[in-house]
Amino acid sequence: MGEDVQPIYVDLASESDDPHVTVIDSLCLACQRKGTTRLLMTRIPHYKEVIITSFECEHCGNKNSGFQSGQMQDQGVRYELAVQSEEDLLRQIVRSDYASVTIPEVELEIPGNMQKGEVTTVEGILRRTVEGLNQNQGPRRLEQPEVAEQIEDFMYQIQGLLTLNQNFTIIVDDPSGNSFVENPLAPKADPQLKKKIYNRSSEQNAALGLSEQDSVENGLQFGNEVTENAVEVNTEEESGNVVDEILVFSTLCDRCSRPADTNMKVTKIPYFKEVIIMATNCEACGNRTSEIKSGSGISEKGKRITLRLTDPCDLARDVLKSETCELKIPELDLHVGGGLIGGKFTTLEGLFNNIREDLEKNPFLGGDAADEDRKIVINRLVDDLDEIAKGRLQVTFIMDDPAGNSYLQNIYAPDDDPEMTVEEYERTFEQNEDLGLNDMKTEDYIDNSIANECEELLAEVH
Structure with a gap:
């Protein structure tokens, strides 16, 4: 049924005869003449669906590349890597548009949304930072010699990191959840690399263009509206209990990114607890996936x-x-x-x-x-x-x-x-x-002012 349907995102290093590369004419910002941009929508295993871009100008030789993530993730991610050897400098880093990069030892901070996403290495980030700082240093030495000297000193510190004159820490913090730092010891744990998944704050959601409702839906791992043909729960018999009922949600296939249906069911595992099973079947490409979530929240231990x-x-x-x-x-x-x-x-x-x-x-x-x-x-x-x-x-x-x-x-x-x-x-x-439990407030959740208003309303009713 889906043999002739080509996926929107192809696997990385796919052996397909048709790599789905889109070629478009683009303006070269260096010489203001026409260059060429190539776009490839691909899926990186163990990572995400991304759009890889490559620009080249045949007139002046200007080249650059980057990537954009296909979708926002449910939570943010923070990587902290202790760089101690030349091998660490070669670790691959996938950095999205929203990721900030920090090196506390030299007080370097590259905010998110300052550069477009890229697939690079620790060394690549440092070298690109030096290149960026070195731009316009000639005019700056004439107009602002003191500022130019400070920048020279800062570049010298970063170049010292490239020669490993000291160990340092690089932190990649991405509220969109679309960044990645390589673990060369995988599948073993890496003592030099710490990864933290966290819930975004209201400010971070706003910066990403997400509403609070989007955040709630993402936190529930659903994030989709119920379709019109979703199975209705018999409230007269079940009284709100959805056990043994199958709900249908509209979603996107994680293989070809076309509309698909996800079936969700709450079931009880003997000698355990209730869980939520979700199964997706794509009629376009025939892909089938399943996922399971706890139906009872986080346990006490x-x-x-x-x-x-x-x-x-x-x-x-x-x-x-x-x-x-x-x-x-x-x-x-x-x-x-x-x-x-x-x-x-x-x-x-x-x-x-x-x-x-x-x-x-x-x-x-x-x-x-x-x-x-x-x-x-x-x-x-x-x-x-x-x-x-x-x-x-x-x-x-x-x-x-x-x-x-x-x-x-x-x-x-x-x-x-x-x-x-x-x-x-x-x-x-x-x-x-x-798990996001340290910041969770469970006692005195209702603000005193709200409680007082409730008491006043109750008093008026009586």
Whole structure:
């Protein structure tokens, strides 16, 4: 049905004969003559849908490139990288239009919306900063010698960072959520790189052109209006309970970006809790995806589940992985962050296959951008995951979810599982910060003035 439909966004490094490159004539800002701009709408695995732009002027040789993200994300993202070696200078960075870049050691701050988005490296950001500061230094030395000298000193400090005369920290803060900093140790955790997902403030939403209603909808992960043919809930029988009812939302296909329908259902997992399952089916390209969300919010405590895989039958266990859950296999030094593969409701075999497929498709790990040593490590890890999925390799599987919304089937229920342990733990301050709980006000939520007005109204009624 959808074989002849071409996707709007093609995969990065696609082998398609038609790369969907759009070529348009553009004005060169350097020589004011006609140049050429090429546009490619592509999908970067483990990242986002983006529009890559490349401009070239055949008259003066001026060239530049950049990118624009396809859509705004539900939350902002903040990366903090400790730069300690030449390898760190070569780390790839995807920076959107809205991302600010800060280096506290030299008091450098590049605000968002000052430059267009780009795919670059730590070194590239520093060199472009020096180039920008060096512009107009000739006239400035004549007209404002003191300012020119200060800029020279500042450029000297930044050039010192390029030679690593000191370790420094680079912070990429993007309220749109469309930026990325490479982890060369992936799928292991990187002790030098910290990533934080956060809820945007009202000011940040306004700067992004989002209303408060948009923010609420994005926070719920829906962000779409119910279509006219959505299933109606029988309020007389259910009294507002949507369990066992299927709701239909209009959304966009994450493969071809054409209109598609998303079915949503609330269901109860035995010995666990209620969850929201969402499944999207695109009639245009045939793509099918599913996602799962907790239906009961964040638990009071975090949860850590440890399973020793000793039998191929373990691979058939049901598993619910929330978007905040980290996965670990110590024997393989494998650490999968919470947001890597999102929320999943599948089997252990299916989950291992998902991780393996994501590692194979990630261009930052195994593509042309990766070095040979990393490719060897990733290929070995892919082979090990394949052996686990086939029941040939016994390992320890750990699910660590600070939100407490993940689940692994106990095949001995209601008795204890001899191969599985479930621990509840108190979250750290950092974990609560990542979940947005530290700033959440739950006591005395109603302002005193509002409470007084309510009391006055009640008094008038009586």
